[in-house]
Amino acid sequence: MTRNLRDEISIIYCGKLDKYQGETLATLSTNGNKILKSKYAKSVTAWIYIGDDYVMNYEKDQEQALEKLGRNIPAYHLIDVWKLLKEKFREVETISTKELLINPIHNRVPFKDIENLYDWEKGFDGGMPYWVTGNKERKAGNLERAIELFDIARYNGYNAPALYRSYAMTYRKLKDYDNEIAIIEEALERLSSEKININEIHFMELKERKQKLSH
Structure with a gap:
């Protein structure tokens, strides 16, 4: 369930x-x-x-x-x-939560349980359609549904900067900055270590977004 x-x-x-x-x-x-x-x-x-x-x-x-x-x-x-x-302790005045370390809550499977983890082509075929549909849902404003579809795309092995960029934009719209940082960190680590053709513009956008969130 x-x-x-x-x-x-x-x-x-x-x-x-x-x-x-x-x-x-x-x-x-x-x-x-x-x-x-x-x-x-x-x-x-x-x-x-x-x-x-x-x-x-x-x-x-x-x-x-x-x-x-x-x-x-x-x-x-x-x-x-x-x-x-x-x-x-006694009552204290509430202050900004920007610095508070909170581990993000999500439904994504652990990285090691991703299907087709070392077969980019199978991952692309199995996951890309879910990303396409999820991106349509994102643009339509159905953000929770978009995340669910991105999770399926990721689980099936789809690995592309476009997926992680869509993830990041959706979490940003939801103001879920902890998850935005977490998914960007996964993207940068995963895309840097795997020998695949990537969109360098999307990759640099993710790096720049992480730097902004870290300040």
Whole structure:
């Protein structure tokens, strides 16, 4: 059964996710805790999730943490962190959530489970039609449906800057900047490592967008 994680988040936070993020960030910062931009920073001590993520995605994150940092990183749900901080510290004024490290929530399968991962032609044939349809849905304003179709295209092995560019534009329209950054990072890593013909303009657009989001 497919879960609608955005509905889950809306229910958990009663439509006030920004409030919980802002108050958590403010309380942590006020009490001397540094909010890091990278979840694999050497000094990272914990990850905060805004909702339940797939276990396989979490395991992949931990594998990368072991590889890059040599240790596992504890992870906590934002609502639990918020409650703990409210019990321990007084009320503080809410501030910007721009710096708060939140792992993006999505329905994408882990990278290692993508079909036709090492067969570009089969991936193109199996995934490209879903990207085409998804792009039409995006242009029509059906953003959630577009993401679902892009996920299928990606799962089937479609690997092109156009797919990731469409992903990024859709997440941007949804103001889901965490997922926009995550999908751009995957695109840059994947497209740089695979020997395929890519649209250099689209590739450079992704790099420039990541730089803007990182500031």
